Amino acid sequence: MTTPLSGAGLSRRRFLQLGTIGxxxxxxxxxxxxxxxxxxxxxxxxxxxxxxxxxxxxxxxLLPVANGSAYAAAAARNPDLGETALQRIDALxxxxxxxxxxxxxxxFDLLGWSLFRRLACGFSDGWSEAAPATLxxxxxRWRQSSVGLFNAGHxxxxxxxxxxxxSQPATxxxxxxxxxxxxxVSALNR
Amino acid sequence: MAINDLYxxxxxGGWNVRDASTLTQDEVxxxxxxxxxxxxxxxxxxxxxxAAGLDVLMLEEGALYTSADFKDMDEFRGYTTLYQEASAxxxxxxxxxxxxxxxxxxxxxxxxxxxxxxPDNTLxxxxxxxxxxxxxxxxxxxxxxxxEQRLGIEPWAMAPNRNNDLLRAGCEKLGVxxxxxxxxxxxxxxxxxxxxxxxxxxxxxxxxTTIPSALGQGMRLLHHARAQRLQFKGDQVSELTVQAxxxxxxxxxxxxxxxxxxxxxxxxGAINTPALLLRSxxxxxxxxxxxxxxxxxxxxTVARFDDAxxxxxxxxxxxxxxxxxxxxxxxxxxxxxxxxxxxxxSGLFGSFGDALSRDMATLDHAQVNIALMRDGFHADSSGGQxxxxxxxxxxLDYDFSDYLWDxxxxxxxxxxxxxxxxGARMVRPAHLDGRDYSxxxxxxxxIAALPMQKQRASLYSAHLMGGCLMGEDRQTAVVDSYGxxxxxGNLSVIDGSVFPTSIGANPQLSIYAFSARxxxxxxxxxRTA
Ligand SMILES: Cc1cc2nc3c(=O)[nH]c(=O)nc-3n(C[C@H](O)[C@H](O)[C@H](O)COP(=O)(O)OP(=O)(O)OC[C@H]3O[C@@H](n4cnc5c(N)ncnc54)[C@H](O)[C@@H]3O)c2cc1C
Ligand code: SF4
Numbered sequence: 001m002t003t004p005l006s007g008a009g010l011s012r013r014r015f016l017q018l019g020t021i022g023x024x025x026x027x028x029x030x031x032x033x034x035x036x037x038x039x040x041x042x043x044x045x046x047x048x049x050x051x052x053x054x055x056x057x058x059x060x061x062l063l064p065v066a067n068g069s070a071y072a073a074a075a076a077r078n079p080d081l082g083e084t085a086l087q088r089i090d091a092l093x094x095x096x097x098x099x100x101x102x103x104x105x106x107x108f109d110l111l112g113w114s115l116f117r118r119l120a121c122g123f124s125d126g127w128s129e130a131a132p133a134t135l136x137x138x139x140x141r142w143r144q145s146s147v148g149l150f151n152a153g154h155x156x157x158x159x160x161x162x163x164x165x166x167s168q169p170a171t172x173x174x175x176x177x178x179x180x181x182x183x184x185v186s187a188l189n190r
Numbered sequence: 191m192a193i194n195d196l197y198x199x200x201x202x203g204g205w206n207v208r209d210a211s212t213l214t215q216d217e218v219x220x221x222x223x224x225x226x227x228x229x230x231x232x233x234x235x236x237x238x239x240x241a242a243g244l245d246v247l248m249l250e251e252g253a254l255y256t257s258a259d260f261k262d263m264d265e266f267r268g269y270t271t272l273y274q275e276a277s278a279x280x281x282x283x284x285x286x287x288x289x290x291x292x293x294x295x296x297x298x299x300x301x302x303x304x305x306x307x308x309p310d311n312t313l314x315x316x317x318x319x320x321x322x323x324x325x326x327x328x329x330x331x332x333x334x335x336x337x338e339q340r341l342g343i344e345p346w347a348m349a350p351n352r353n354n355d356l357l358r359a360g361c362e363k364l365g366v367x368x369x370x371x372x373x374x375x376x377x378x379x380x381x382x383x384x385x386x387x388x389x390x391x392x393x394x395x396x397x398x399t400t401i402p403s404a405l406g407q408g409m410r411l412l413h414h415a416r417a418q419r420l421q422f423k424g425d426q427v428s429e430l431t432v433q434a435x436x437x438x439x440x441x442x443x444x445x446x447x448x449x450x451x452x453x454x455x456x457x458x459g460a461i462n463t464p465a466l467l468l469r470s471x472x473x474x475x476x477x478x479x480x481x482x483x484x485x486x487x488x489x490x491t492v493a494r495f496d497d498a499x500x501x502x503x504x505x506x507x508x509x510x511x512x513x514x515x516x517x518x519x520x521x522x523x524x525x526x527x528x529x530x531x532x533x534x535x536s537g538l539f540g541s542f543g544d545a546l547s548r549d550m551a552t553l554d555h556a557q558v559n560i561a562l563m564r565d566g567f568h569a570d571s572s573g574g575q576x577x578x579x580x581x582x583x584x585x586l587d588y589d590f591s592d593y594l595w596d597x598x599x600x601x602x603x604x605x606x607x608x609x610x611x612x613g614a615r616m617v618r619p620a621h622l623d624g625r626d627y628s629x630x631x632x633x634x635x636x637i638a639a640l641p642m643q644k645q646r647a648s649l650y651s652a653h654l655m656g657g658c659l660m661g662e663d664r665q666t667a668v669v670d671s672y673g674x675x676x677x678x679g680n681l682s683v684i685d686g687s688v689f690p691t692s693i694g695a696n697p698q699l700s701i702y703a704f705s706a707r708x709x710x711x712x713x714x715x716x717r718t719a
Binding site: 065066067068069070071088091092093094095096097098099100103136139143148149151152154155156158159162163165166167168171172174175176177178180181184185188189 | 261262263266269270278279283285379381389390440502503531537542545546554555579584622645
């Protein structure tokens, strides 16, 4: 149940509808995004099946912020943890059906656009420059928003980051999970 | 202790199992019956049709994994290889997470083994409102009995794990109904990893029961093979086009198979079966295909107990409560618990950042109740709708009426009250606005004020039902009372998509019993034809 919400629901059409919910700037933004070709298909970064180079930068910045103090502690002991999390998120996205992938693509593309970040996320720094407090404030803003689409975006990002992180045995200590019962592991893998 | 790997032995002994990803050339295949999908419906039908002497070909879009692949009991491996869309499937707006299996054995490979009969009230509703015939309780009882015996279904005789036992304790304290769950297991090790594939072949899924039995009697199984399109000619299906998928079971390899059969059985589950029919432009004069898809919408509450609960271990579901299932007014719901391994649990808390780290740091003390809404029984709850996108991929739209929101709110209340009665230190609804409440009084007031909205409430479904309704009335039904497609003679639907409403109980035993009944009838008609 923690696996990511695929469609964050941010279709361009829904974005235009946001205008009627109260934020005219968002409607303009949706149109501009489409006119400026912002939803051009992004090509996957080297070593990835779905995530683009920009997505990777964004998720690398969000992983510690979405998962909190357990992340830094686990990452300090396991240098590969962050890259494994990215690979796992990529594997999840790559296995979604095309309709869900299309929604996710739109969300990621919009998040990669600084004008969108300034208007909708409350910051315009690049993902790799933004301070953790800034990113926390962004996640909190989308969580508290009265606009369902932002709530959906929040959930999608937090769930992807959570699935990439908490699925790793390196985090078991932080989740009090002893792993599968030792007797069964040894009996079955003998 | 080595667990006997049925498939290595079986294939060595001559079973006809092929992996379509390895094919390099187009082929034409023929059979008496082709079955699309290998889950609860497809597996049950396969055993019966093969035993009747028919030449059966089973197609499955997912891969073949066996107990040997499940030994690691690893969440990430399980969720990404055994589920539709790597378990990331959702409703079209992302508001409800949808869990469905995708492998040889279908969702039965990953289900939690709860095995309950269709409630009599539900059968009566289907007779009265949908005109389904021959489903009196006495007529259905032999089919339930038959499948209970086939799959070793018995009330769980071991002690429930503490996650389940606290549901029992809370109900007991409040004097409300609870009962021990019957499970389809033989020699269960009580491990708790049913959702990731049973590593010891104890779960009596289709993977280890009906499919091996059918293969032993000559059925052919082709996996990594996606049914793409049925060809309709007059009032018959003339051919099925199948795409071979790559080793990852994701993308078509370009190899196409054409399958001809006397009869076509669709068993792809309650999203993919209607989608296949829609993709095929199946005759549908009243636009019924994909309508009334019910999902047993699920919400939950997370409690913290002073003593460890360790909900990640032990049979995942062994206790349920039907106290709230058939209320005088409003939607009813069933109460159960989920398994609590970390990847699955991390999304339940509704928190992020340091708060999530804190929540996860006491996962061993968490106890979670879930409520399954009995959707589809009321004018204000008519389920969702499966449609296809421009490329034919399935999409599920599902909306929540005030009637459903009212039920979800009452369910948060029932679950929290039971948790406090069981001794919880605090309880939090799985909802973006949920907080840790430290008393039932505080929880009651806060839950009464929770905004009941999509995207704020955490909602799930693991039970997909409907979309190809059965019934005699062609105005409303896609298939007849035995699963035969109304608009074509040689096509049947034998899976969860035939149900006119949700079940009001976990669906697998309903699917087994109806599939056994309908496949037996089909075998008879094909033998005499
Ligand atoms: C995590 C989880 C826990 C559950 N726990 C329980 C439980 O405890 N008790 C209970 O009663 N129920 C439970 N269920 C639900 C139950 O298992 C399902 O309702 C049931 O298996 C559905 O049966 P089906 O025949 O309709 O489809 P499925 O079992 O889903 O089988 C459909 C199969 O068809 C394949 N397929 C689909 N489309 C195509 C195509 N075009 N070409 C080829 N193949 C295709 C799919 O890959 C899949 O393998 C659970 C479900 C989940 C996800
Ligand atoms: S609890 Fe039993 S049935 Fe489930 S995975 Fe463990 S051994 Fe298999």
